[in-house]
Amino acid sequence: MNTVWLTAEEQRVWQAYLHATTLLEDHLDRQLQRDAGMPHIYYGLLVQLSAAPERRLRMTELARHAKITRSRLSHAVARLEKHGWVRREDCPSDKRGQLAVLTDQGQEVLARSAPGHVGAVRQALFARLTPEQQKSLGEIMEIVAEGLQPNEAGADLPWLR
Known part of the structure; x- marks a missing residue:
């Protein structure tokens, strides 16, 4: 196999991307921990549930949307359940499946957390860029996202099968 290495410019862009995304994720995680008592990944799960019909999703679907393993999701949902923000229900159409459901308390926490999070995103990203x-x-x-989308639902996530 003949490896085509990154050019100096490609390497510069790649390293800048990695550095910026790491710093951005850390910034947003610290803001949410400080202001809402939750990591960014938990906030993302609450957002996914809030946008879902009846504020509920199958656990496998939630894992797929969040791009995390079912094991990591199960741990996160357990923590969210302890706060009263999410509850699990048996799936009526599949005895083996479970649903994650955003509670009213979880919706309230999300509504209180969203303005600070949006402000942090705006300050860290959009305020630094021109409209162009x-x-x-x-x-x-x-x-980039289109090129990385799986051909079939979950095809790139073997742990969801």
Whole structure:
């Protein structure tokens, strides 16, 4: 196999991307821990449930949306259950399946947390970019995401099968 190494410019862009995304994720995680008492991943789970019909999703679907393993999701949901923000229910159409359900208390926590989180995202990302840069970044991320989407639901996540 003949490896085609990154050019110096590609390496610079790649390293800048890694550095920026690591710093951004850390910044958002610290903001949510400080202001809402939860890590960014938990906030994302609450957002997914809030947007779902009847504020409920099958655990496998929630794991797929969050791009995490079922084991990691189960641990996260257990922590969210302890706070009273999420509850699990048996899936009526599949005896082996479970649903994660956003509680009213979880919806309230999300509503209280969202303004601070949006402010942190705006300050850390959008306030630093021109409208043209924002548009370019959106287009670039859509192209990257489209190229990485699995052909079949969960095809790139063997642990969800």
